[in-house]
Amino acid sequence: MFSQDDDSQQRVALFLVFGLVAIVVASMLVFGVFKVRSFGRTAAPAAQTALVAGPVVAAPATLSTAQAASDAASVKVEQGVVKFYFASGKADLAAGANEALADVVTGAKAGRKVAISGFHDATGNAAQNAELAKQRALVVRDALTAAGVAEAQIELKKPEQVTTTTGSDAEARRVEISLQ
Structure with missing residues (x-):
């Protein structure tokens, strides 16, 4: 008799959890979609022309190599390539991703x-x-399409395994975007 009551209470508690x-997940997805869609209206004009007009201009959210090598998500622009670094086991874009994509969108x-490339x-x-590298590349692709880049202009390359010599695998967990 007690076990049925306990099971019922556990089911209710699990249902609530x-x-x-x-x-929470739905709220985060809605907020993320809203943030990505509002990207095109907030980009700075000076940063948008960097890849088209000449030398690379790093986005304001660019991080140092030491920060990018940590386990946290980050983004940086290096020699015309936008590099998104991901936390272990995650496919979430770092803060500042939209600003770094502005140059790519313009190009x-x-x-x-x-x-x-994942x-x-x-x-x-x-x-x-x-599979996680593919999901990360798709997240970046989705951010680009939300910013107005046509899917026909985007080429997804096959994910590659990388071994690093720095002793940290954080450098290998990345997606790179380049203009061709």
């Missing part, structure tokens, strides 16, 4: 193709890592 988790709107580290299951 899963319901709250679903609400794509000027007719250039965009190449997206990389992953060598720790853990290789198939899962490749």
Whole structure:
């Protein structure tokens, strides 16, 4: 008799917990979509012309190599390539991603193709890592399309496994975008 009551209470508690988790996840997705869609209206004009007009201008959210090598998500622009670094096991874009994409969006709107390359580290299951690298590349692709880049201008390359010599696999967990 007590076990049925306990099971019933546990089911109700689990239902409430899963319901709250679903609400939080849905809220984060809605907020993320809203933030990505509002990207095109907030980009700075000076940063938008950097890849089209001449030398690379780093986005305001550019981080140093030491910061990019940490386990936190980050973004930097290096020699005309936008590099998104991801936390281990995550596919979330770093803060400042939209600002770093402004140059790429401008280049794509000027007719250039965009190449997206995903990389992953060598720790853990290789198939899962490749799938995660693909998911990360798709997240970056979705941010580009939300900013107005046509899917026909975007080329997704096959994920590659990278081993680093720095002793940190954070450098390998990245997606690179370049204009061609």
